[in-house]
Amino acid sequence: MVEGQSENVQLSVGSMLVSARQRAGMSVADMADKLKLGMRQVESLEAGRYHDLPGELFVRGFVRNYARLVGADEQLLLQTLNYELKPQAAPAIVAESENIALRSKKLPRWVIGLGVLALLVLLVPTLVYYGLNRDMGLPLPKGIMSHPEAGQKTVSLSPQVHGFATATAPAASQMHAASSVASSAVVNTATGPIRLSFSGDSWVEVYDGMASRVFYQMGHASEVAYVNGAPPFNLVVGNASAVSITFHGQPVDLAPFTKVSVARLKLQ
Numbered sequence: 001m002v003e004g005q006s007e008n009v010q011l012s013v014g015s016m017l018v019s020a021r022q023r024a025g026m027s028v029a030d031m032a033d034k035l036k037l038g039m040r041q042v043e044s045l046e047a048g049r050y051h052d053l054p055g056e057l058f059v060r061g062f063v064r065n066y067a068r069l070v071g072a073d074e075q076l077l078l079q080t081l082n083y084e085l086k087p088q089a090a091p092a093i094v095a096e097s098e099n100i101a102l103r104s105k106k107l108p109r110w111v112i113g114l115g116v117l118a119l120l121v122l123l124v125p126t127l128v129y130y131g132l133n134r135d136m137g138l139p140l141p142k143g144i145m146s147h148p149e150a151g152q153k154t155v156s157l158s159p160q161v162h163g164f165a166t167a168t169a170p171a172a173s174q175m176h177a178a179s180s181v182a183s184s185a186v187v188n189t190a191t192g193p194i195r196l197s198f199s200g201d202s203w204v205e206v207y208d209g210m211a212s213r214v215f216y217q218m219g220h221a222s223e224v225a226y227v228n229g230a231p232p233f234n235l236v237v238g239n240a241s242a243v244s245i246t247f248h249g250q251p252v253d254l255a256p257f258t259k260v261s262v263a264r265l266k267l268q
Helices: 002-010 013-023 028-035 039-047 056-070 074-085 109-133 171-183
Strands: 165-167 194-198 202-207 213-219 223-227 233-238 243-247 250-252 262-267
Touching: 013 039, 013 056, 013 074, 028 039, 028 056, 039 056, 056 074, 194 202, 213 223, 233 243
Parallel strands: 165 262
Antiparallel strands: 194 223, 194 243, 202 213, 202 233, 233 262, 243 250
């Protein structure tokens, strides 16, 4: 039993993926196309350079999808990946202290006094500013919601921004959304035409009509985010089944645009 486990550990996830890909008669470019990844990402995955990929969650998803495409043992790959991602304990370093004379060095009082004075010079203006502005009703910073929805976490995300089929919201809905914002007594800077509601771990990337990335974020269950920008919007949604999207109040069905759990679409 121990010998079998040792053999599994010696085989890296990357080497098993490469072997499975070659048996399936596929190239790195083929895998990149089917997984909707860049060739460099596939090469990093096969080489075990996980630090070049977005994070552990995505690495596990990439390995799972890769295994399914080439018919590899998904459970064995994920177990081996857990071992590779587990941080290894560094050996303890013990210094011999016997017969070593330790001398205590104290800082001169004038050095300590100078440090305290410098701290006060930096701290006092900050405290005064906070005290003067605390009750003046300053506006919330951009990206903070003033009225979170009941029972949901709110991810406050400033507009930032991928994507391809088109889903278009009716003009009446757009006019209704615009009138609602105009009539509001408080401008909610965290709202936007695109609303993202997460039921599990996922990531979303959004580009505006100028091909600028206006949104890129990992989302978790019960979180909600809004995206602003100039349409049309191109979106890439990882683990699409864990994300619900509305555009100008209209729900968007991600199923027709999803391949291997990643959805790519355009909203305009």
